[in-house]
Amino acid sequence: MERPPGIDRILRFEEALAVVLRQAQASPSPEAVETVALSNARGRVLARAVVADRDQPPFDRATRDGYAVRAADMGGAALGALRVVGSLRAGETWKSPPLRAGEAIEIMTGAGLPAGADAVVMVEDTAPENGGLRWQRMLRVGENVVPRGAETRAGSVVLARGTLLEGAEIGVAASCGQVELEVFARPRVAIAATGDELVELDEPMQSAQIRNSNSYALAALVESSGGVAERLAIARDCVEDLRARIIEGFQADLLLFSGGVSMGKYDLVEQALAEFGAEFFFTGALIQPGKPIVFGRLPRPDGLHPKGWTYFFGLPGNPVSAQVCFHLFVAPMLRARCGRVEVAPLFVEARLGESVQGGSRVTRFLPARVSGAWDGVKVRLVGWQGSGDVVANARGDGYAVLPAGEEAFAAGETVRVLLR
Ligand code: AMP
Ligand code: MG
Numbered sequence: 001m002e003r004p005p006g007i008d009r010i011l012r013f014e015e016a017l018a019v020v021l022r023q024a025q026a027s028p029s030p031e032a033v034e035t036v037a038l039s040n041a042r043g044r045v046l047a048r049a050v051v052a053d054r055d056q057p058p059f060d061r062a063t064r065d066g067y068a069v070r071a072a073d074m075g076g077a078a079l080g081a082l083r084v085v086g087s088l089r090a091g092e093t094w095k096s097p098p099l100r101a102g103e104a105i106e107i108m109t110g111a112g113l114p115a116g117a118d119a120v121v122m123v124e125d126t127a128p129e130n131g132g133l134r135w136q137r138m139l140r141v142g143e144n145v146v147p148r149g150a151e152t153r154a155g156s157v158v159l160a161r162g163t164l165l166e167g168a169e170i171g172v173a174a175s176c177g178q179v180e181l182e183v184f185a186r187p188r189v190a191i192a193a194t195g196d197e198l199v200e201l202d203e204p205m206q207s208a209q210i211r212n213s214n215s216y217a218l219a220a221l222v223e224s225s226g227g228v229a230e231r232l233a234i235a236r237d238c239v240e241d242l243r244a245r246i247i248e249g250f251q252a253d254l255l256l257f258s259g260g261v262s263m264g265k266y267d268l269v270e271q272a273l274a275e276f277g278a279e280f281f282f283t284g285a286l287i288q289p290g291k292p293i294v295f296g297r298l299p300r301p302d303g304l305h306p307k308g309w310t311y312f313f314g315l316p317g318n319p320v321s322a323q324v325c326f327h328l329f330v331a332p333m334l335r336a337r338c339g340r341v342e343v344a345p346l347f348v349e350a351r352l353g354e355s356v357q358g359g360s361r362v363t364r365f366l367p368a369r370v371s372g373a374w375d376g377v378k379v380r381l382v383g384w385q386g387s388g389d390v391v392a393n394a395r396g397d398g399y400a401v402l403p404a405g406e407e408a409f410a411a412g413e414t415v416r417v418l419l420r
Contacts, residue, residue: 012286045226064144066125082104161339187252189227226340352378368397402415
């Protein structure tokens with residue numbers, strides 16, 4: 001069958017990514033919000049900012065074990081030892097009279113500075129002498145002390161709306177006494193594999209058939225990016241099946257097709273989407289693997305809540321292509337549908353562990369393994385048989401990015417790596 005006219009739009013990689021990021025940023029933040037216990041909040045995205053309930057630190061905090069002193073007493077002139085008049089542990093408040101000239105109070109890390117003291121001398125810089133204390137260096141006012149409120153003021157935002165909650169953020173929420181958090185509902189992502197050759201895992205298989213592994217891989221990637229995956233039934237390469245999947249997909253926040261977007265006679269996904277009034281942002285990108293990638297949105301039918309648009313991706317059927325396109329394009333859009341503010345894919349720079357031939361007219365994303373070393377990150381390509389090679393793909397932990405146009409890449413040269 002003919003491809004629908006007017007939808008051939010093949011972009012360079014940078015352009016395609018910019019289009020996705022623009023749509024991701026422009027798409028409305030999720031409407032549905034829910035309350036979760038702090039202990040179940042990891043991986044969720046804040047829908048309401050967390051505000052500090054008190055100054056942090058709540059008192060002038062000692063950052064070292066040592067002695068609370070008056071810095072003026074530690075000058076070179078006062079050679080006599082300081083008199084130690086007490087001891088203060090973290091969690092205790094100094095209730096005795098303020099520290100006076102010539103006095104020191106033993107203090108532990110995390111305790112509040114007693115009144116009258118203005119610095120802490122580290123225990124390592126002192127020595128006991130005649131029941132008192134001798135020191136080895138002068139001290140500035142405020143040394144080894146974080147003043148009250150220096151980290152955060154009561155009432156200020158410590159975690160913004162749109163923040164992904166991982167360990168560090170959970171720690172901040174806990175420090176503010178938040179036992180529950182308001183987070184965005186997880187976006188639902190419908191996944192429709194297409195192909196006459198596909199069989200489900202529990203079905204008998206002929207030798208020419210292929211297991212539908214993409215639906216599982218994509219569902220796992222969706223879940224680890226914060227979405228709820230819904231695997232739809234396999235669509236055969238016919239418009240009727242594709243129509244049925246699109247109608248089911250309208251209910252989701254994001255619709256993913258795999259397969260059926262190349263130039264073959266049975267690649268009908270774009271045609272079926274066009275029938276529903278799809279707007280196509282691009283129908284291909286100059287990348288390898290993944291060139292047939294399609295991105296667009298469907299106007300939701302009347303009567304559907306919420307009205308508006310359902311974004312979709314048509315991913316190439318080849319499993320490595322589908323996964324590369326997921327990391328490059330789907331994940332940013334999905335992060336936006338999760339309510340996140342930071343959505344762009346993460347690239348790091350690494351030195352190539354080997355020389356690689358160039359001369360390609362497309363940007364290549366080759367399965368690779370990154371190894372960290374003290375003197376720099378290294379990346380080695382995983383030998384592969386092309387975009388069907390799921391096993392090689394799984395041996396990598398990212399993709400080395402080899403830009404279009406360059407003739408060759410030398411060992412030791414710095415390249416970007418897409419981490420997954
Ligand atoms: P297509 O993009 O539809 O031309 O698919 C390209 C190739 O990818 C097919 O010939 C299959 O070998 C493979 N493929 C397509 N869909 C899947 C799938 N759901 N799971 C695993 N492999 C697939
Ligand atoms: Mg196909």
